Amino acid sequence: MVKKIKRISMALLGVALCGVCVGIFNKAALGADPFTMFVTGIGKLFGLGYGNVYVAVTGILLIVVFIVDKHYIGIATIFNLFIIGYVAEFTMLVIDLFYTEGNILIRLGMLLFSLVLLCFAAALYFTADLGVSSYDAIAIILSKKTPIQFRLCRIGTDLICVIIGFLCGTTVGIGTLMTAFFMGPIIQWFKDHITEPYLNGKEN
Numbered sequence: 001m002v003k004k005i006k007r008i009s010m011a012l013l014g015v016a017l018c019g020v021c022v023g024i025f026n027k028a029a030l031g032a033d034p035f036t037m038f039v040t041g042i043g044k045l046f047g048l049g050y051g052n053v054y055v056a057v058t059g060i061l062l063i064v065v066f067i068v069d070k071h072y073i074g075i076a077t078i079f080n081l082f083i084i085g086y087v088a089e090f091t092m093l094v095i096d097l098f099y100t101e102g103n104i105l106i107r108l109g110m111l112l113f114s115l116v117l118l119c120f121a122a123a124l125y126f127t128a129d130l131g132v133s134s135y136d137a138i139a140i141i142l143s144k145k146t147p148i149q150f151r152l153c154r155i156g157t158d159l160i161c162v163i164i165g166f167l168c169g170t171t172v173g174i175g176t177l178m179t180a181f182f183m184g185p186i187i188q189w190f191k192d193h194i195t196e197p198y199l200n201g202k203e204n
Contacts, residue, residue, distance in 0.1 A: 039085075
């Protein structure tokens, strides 16, 4: 029962933090993370807001994941589908009340903070194993069904999102490149050293 409570709390906290981090990342204005860049690009293409496009894109990917390996669909997947995009939008509105873009050091600090926290949040709900976002599931499934390690699969899916987002008119920045190349390894580190030991006990 204790472990089940841990898993549920890790999943919900991880998903909620992801939304907050995406909002902070966007306000840093140094290049969006790959999936946000992809969603923003699609939004520009069709003239739609981030929250609505996020639901549509993740919904389509959810169908793909369900067909390939529905094990990764769970409570965190549903929460992710309907909440993250709107949490990100709300976070950006709150930041606008206290901060106006300009100071490069503050923006770099926001970028680094949101990148690390986003990786930690992803590691939380990956480890909880109560479902992940449909986008995150793609890299996980590839790593399970091929000999390629997760961090390399994640780098590959992120690069594809960056390319598509760029072609749709989204700007590539230092934040985009950092997340494309470092999110996978950082998530793996958090899983190995923090979230999995927390859930299963340090001895495991």
